[in-house]
């Protein structure tokens with residue numbers, strides 16, 4: 001009896017020692033990461049300012065890709081460039097263990113920067129249509145590249161804290177969609193170690209710096225793009241009775257399309273039908289013979305877009321018939337190949353990372369976010385069979401003062417894609433690099449389960 005009690009006591013002591021040991025090693029790992037992040041921050045801030053001042057449009061990211069490649073190489077990665085046109089892949093090997101892919105996108109937007117920052121972009125360039133346009137990192141992909149380089153540097157310095165392989169990728173063309181797919185089509189999961197997990201971070205223009213947002217399950221919408229050509233019969237503006245006016249018909253179609261979400265989609269099911277452009281006509285006294293519409297159609301589940309797309313076709317045709325348009329002049333409705341699947345954050349992976357991060361950042365700094373109707377082609381990394389669990393989280397980039405002021409005055413903060421948006425740089429860089437490193441240590445660290 002007595003020896004049994006001793007055994008029990010010993011077992012409890014051993015367990016406590018193990019728990020204490022693990023807690024201690026976690027605390028040590030955190031301190032090590034935090035001190036390396038602090039050490040790297042000044043030079044990462046310089047890198048960020050350079051990237052911010054030199055933005056490039058989608059599939060034009062030559063200089064950004066070259067810089068990311070150079071930085072990953074300097075950090076100790078085996079680097080391959082030109083993956084899926086301009087993609088960069090850096091592999092950091094560290095013995096047996098899982099493979100984790102960390103992704104940063106690299107493209108900027110045709111937006112004229114108005115932040116007034118000393119390192120604001122003054123760049124202009126030709127877009128895909130040949131128009132001269134201003135360029136700005138208005139979505140924060142410059143800070144994503146900085147997170148990636150920072151994580152590579154920190155993890156390369158702390159190889160005794162994790163085991164396995166980290167694949168760092170700089171992805172082109174997220175904004176116009178196609179960059180993720182082009183990297184996958186070029187053998188991202190075949191030519192390089194296939195990931196067990198993929199993690200991405202996006203800066204957030206609503207969350208305070210120091211907080212991280214997460215959304216388990218569906219987080220971003222699937223995006224379909226639809227073009228409609230509304231035909232008419234042109235003529236003199238003074239003799240409408242001799243024409244079939246496509247301006248009036250297109251206007252009716254635009255209004256009728258609004259009934260899809262309000263009357264056809266089941267309430268509670270997220271869906272968006274937006275007519276983003278409408279073009280037709282040349283002069284006030286001419287009835288044109290054609291009007292063109294461009295739509296974006298969004299939802300989460302696989303069935304919802306089919307129902308919405310069918311409704312768009314039916315409404316366009318029905319409105320034209322009601323206007324007396326002959327069968328050979330009915331609208332043409334075309335679903336383009338500009339498509340992004342919905343982003344599904346693996347709930348188990350998300351829960352695991354959030355659990356780990358709350359130890360690093362404090363549970364109150366992890367913020368559950370509602371799904372958004374934005375699109376994000378990081379979703380593609382989770383769709384290749386056998387499916388890899390993926391998770392994208394949001395790194396807060398707003399100063400607490402700006403957030404408070406906005407709450408008090410009701411004045412909205414600049415959103416992503418705004419000419420006024422830029423994250424608070426240094427604190428956001430620290431938060432993003434720490435988050436990437438914390439995710440890797442959770443998935444492949446010494447204490448990984």
Ligand SMILES: [Zn+2]
Pocket residue numbers: 139175416417
């Ligand atoms: Zn964007």
Ligand SMILES: [Zn+2]
Pocket residue numbers: 139140141174202
């Ligand atoms: Zn973005």
